Amino acid sequence: MQALVYKSAWDVTLEERPEPSITEEHQVLVRIRATGVCGTDLGIVSGKYHAVSSVILGHESAGDVVSVGRGVTTLKPGDRVVIDPTYYCGHCEMCRTGRQNHCIHKSVTETGVSANGTFTDYYVTEDRFLYPLKDHVSYEEATLTEPLSCILTGINQIRLLPNFRTVVLGAGPIGILYSYALASKGVTGSIVDISKERLAIAGSIAPERWRTYDSFETAAAEASSGGGQVDLIVDTTGVVGTQVLPSLANGGYLMLVGLRDGVSTFNPKEVVDRSLKIIGSIDSLGTFSTAHYMIERQIIPAQKIITHTYPLARYREAFQALGCDLDGRSLSPSSQAIKVILQSV
Ligand SMILES: [Zn+2]
Ligand SMILES: [Zn+2]
Structure with missing residues (x-):
């Protein structure tokens, strides 16, 4: 599969990567359909925010369930889903004190930053991080669930x-x-x-x-x-x-x-x-379900916020629309785009 890989500041490239597979019983293989380009991605690409070299970028995404592990009972192949990319273990001191967004394993589990993300075709996660999409919600609209969830976490404070x-x-x-x-x-x-x-x-x-x-x-x-x-x-x-x-x-x-x-x-x-x-306030904490509800009920006008969509192969144009010129190595505030989505077609 083609994947958008971060090498070092200003060096990102589409690369052939093996499709991931399910190795544990609660895992789910998702065919990614759409992933939002986030300020964090621009920060990584421009060298302002640290990411692990060779990581696949992307974390605001939705797609289809392809296959499920033996322990998964709530999802089946073909289900449309949105992904909560904020992994947490549930066992460490941060997780046990209500700070799952700061799980101590974040340095190796953060989707699209320290662990492979979703600017690609396939992604493996666990059933607890997936939320079903109603037919009327497009994959593109669903990608706004994650940033909205982060915002609800901020407002909760x-x-x-x-x-x-x-x-x-x-x-x-x-x-x-x-x-x-x-x-x-x-x-x-x-x-x-x-x-x-x-x-x-x-x-x-x-x-x-x-x-x-x-x-x-x-x-x-x-x-x-x-x-x-x-x-x-x-x-x-x-x-x-x-x-x-x-x-x-x-x-x-x-x-x-x-x-x-x-x-x-x-x-x-x-x-x-x-x-x-x-x-x-960083990332989301206990708010993904509410964000999912707000997108589903169209409390957020997701369609209007998404101003541009591109196929993954045209990632350079997508970044450019957001003021991030990969060739010229410059990042300036965008004047034309609000939310830009990359589609894995
Ligand atoms: Zn984001
Ligand atoms: Zn933890």
């Missing part, structure tokens, strides 16, 4: 109120999905991006009553009727850091979900004195 004045930074797929996940909890906020083109797309697909702005200050001023302070800032860009802390109201939250290296400073006295919360 906030004592959220519907009247929180909210600004989401970044109009990429994570920013748009955050807006919908927050809207599903009654929140009306705004999305900020510096790209006018991306803002225009975001404006046409944002949740009802949500607004879009090209500057954080304007968004914060609008949200707070001129006061400039808001209750929740979600930074999906990874470049803002704690410089927005003065714009948080007392007791407010700064949610950091952009995977970018950087240095940020804050005054601990201010954080204490104003009861501020700075929260980081």
Whole structure:
């Protein structure tokens, strides 16, 4: 089978790999149909995020069950499924203390990062990580389940109120999905991006009553009727850091979900004195089932968020659409695409 393999920074290539096979009784062999290109993939490819050399990339995926191990009773060949790629052992200290997203085996089990992923035709996982798809949900739409699940995990860490004045930074797929996940909890906020083109797309697909702005200050001023302070800032860009802390109201939250290296400073006295919360959140924890439900019930307009699809062989164009130029070795924010999907046809 053809697989998109990461070698080193800027060196990814389609390679022939053997089809994996089932070796344990709870395993399931899945024929991959669609996998979303994620910011993490762009980070890996551009050398900003570590991955194991020779790993098959890709982790946001859906496909068909091909065969099942002897112990699998809930799935059969032909079933359409979406994959929860966040493996956890269930036995280590992290797993036993409710932090399965930080399972100690992550360094060798993280799909598409430290373990082979789904930018290919076949993938073996366990039945506990598969969720059936209803006929009306396409494989492409289903690929949004994983990023949505990560977002729900982030939101679970906030004592959220519907009247929180909210600004989401970044109009990429994570920013748009955050807006919908927050809207599903009654929140009306705004999305900020510096790209006018991306803002225009975001404006046409944002949740009802949500607004879009090209500057954080304007968004914060609008949200707070001129006061400039808001209750929740979600930074999906990874470049803002704690410089927005003065714009948080007392007791407010700064949610950091952009995977970018950087240095940020804050005054601990201010954080204490104003009861501020700075929260980081990675991967999903107990939220995949809810994300699956929200995609199935079309609470998230998955079709509108997916702006581009390409066959796997055209991965270079797919990355290019997201601002990642493999030939020119440059990564810039995309101005034309929101979510890009690679299809294994
Ligand atoms: Zn992802
Ligand atoms: Zn574990």
